[in-house]
Amino acid sequence: MAVNWAQVLFNSAVTGSLYLLGATGLTLTYGLSQFPNFAHAEFITLGAFIGYFMAGPLGLGFPAGLAIAFLAVGLVGAAAYRGIFQPLAKRGASIIHLMVASIAISFILRYSIGAAWSWKPLYFTSNWPSLQLGPVRIVGLWLWLIGVAIGLALLLHFVLTRTKIGKAIRGTASNPTLALASGIQTERITIMTWFIGAGLAAVAGIFRGADTQVWPMTGWDIILPLFAVAVLGGIGNFYGSIVAAFIIGLAENLGVVVLLQLHLSTEYRPAIAFLIIIITLIFRPRGLAMLFRRA
């Protein structure tokens, strides 16, 4: 079977962009608040639903859907931290309790979504133009995805390195006590990070939903590769997660080629991310973080 390598590479860029959007919030909140937020999957799902209704039935168009979903889910993320995780942590909850709380929120959100919109998958109706560039088939949505991911990554890079807020976020992530002592309002910074992270998850959710389907498990379907990105990139490390997202995007698309060649089910795709998690934890538990000391 001939493999269309150019297409594989392009698909890898698409997958990597999606994972970058989805994992940035996961890894940043994980790094700042010191626990993995499993409800991140539901932030993605919620974004997909809000985007679907804004862009489709309400007819506001795709860009407006992206913006509204970003703001709405960002608020949900900030509220989840401010209303639940922060008070729990102040009461001395252990990391396990925080993880359990995130799963509880995950259930509340997922089944509320299921109750509000039913479990039947919804599909974005918009027809994306597709073009053929040599051997590569390109769908308009994918170009959007790559563009938005790169744009937001650049924006976030600018914010993190050039603005006071960004420097405060980095300071808080690397040493919360010192940051607090230097007059940074670490709690406010953490809430802001949760807002940005959840908003980015919503953007990822819209693209994932438009590419596949919108249903209460949209986020959970890709939570495994997102954790792989966070672990491989080094927990809390934004620059590490950029590299990791594209590595995992490439690994998954190459992996699918290998699975096809071996006549195995392509449903094993998540196993590739799983293997990456295991290998990273065995050989380099801090992920690629060492490559990016600055962050």
Add this chain to the structure above:
Amino acid sequence: MADPLIYLLDLVVFVGIYGILSVSLNLEFGFAGIANFGKVAFFLVGAYVYAILSALGVPFYVCLIAAAAAAALVGFLVSLPTLKLREDYLAIVVLTTGEILRQIVKSEKAIANGVWGIAVSPAIPTLGMPARVSSLVNIGLVFGCLLVCFLVAQRLANSPYGRVIRALREDEVAAEALGKNRAKYRAQVLALGSAMTAIAGGLYAQYIQFIDPYMFMPLITFTVWIMVLIGGPGNNWGALLGAALVLTFDRGANIIKDRVQNLPIDPGNLQYILYGILILLVLFFRPQGLLRESRLRTRALEKVGRGRDTAQGQRS
């Protein structure tokens, strides 16, 4: 259901099966502080090993023992990459292991008929007997296994070993300074907990008499966590109480679903929303659960007569 007694007996069987699960999670989480977010993975291993072996005509007790051994091995292997890391890494790895294992049994027709599932013969054939009798036989079998698991967990909790794993949970640095190897204890506890979980899986498979991959969703893991958190982590009686409470609530919700028409919200969804809220309430207002962590009981402490207020690690 036609016979209400059968309904009740069925509930009792489930309390037994989930009781084993919650006792095992209590051992892992309550006593050793291990965040096993992948209970369903080991439950699945138990059910599938049982189903495959019993289809080959192996006697049921051998099937159960093999299921336990297989899951213990899986638990040990899964724990290896994360033993020396922080709690959250193990949580992520076991959670994702469950997803991958379900994918494997779903995709590989050769294992147990893939998505179509496979029929499992009951451990003790009760063909031709009334349904009540077969329920009672199952209750005997399940509660026999539960008793064994419970006694093992209870003995362990009050043994020197139990004190070590509690100490590692409370303060790993202090415990390691005393020469206790955290990684070793964690691997052992996870292997033992997984073995118990697999026994529950085998019992479940033979009771339902059918398994397919969709019966092993992460929901099961979460349900068992609710049981332990409500009942009281670190207390084996609490784990049993939690299992009974949650399952009774679950049945109640099912009865309402069947009887009441035109509910504004689908009870299937509502039930899990309520579970989520319940967990948050427990975490906020009663993190120690309904029953407090069981006090340490040793012969020496009883002799000294100070067993009530010494050597007791308070939960943080």
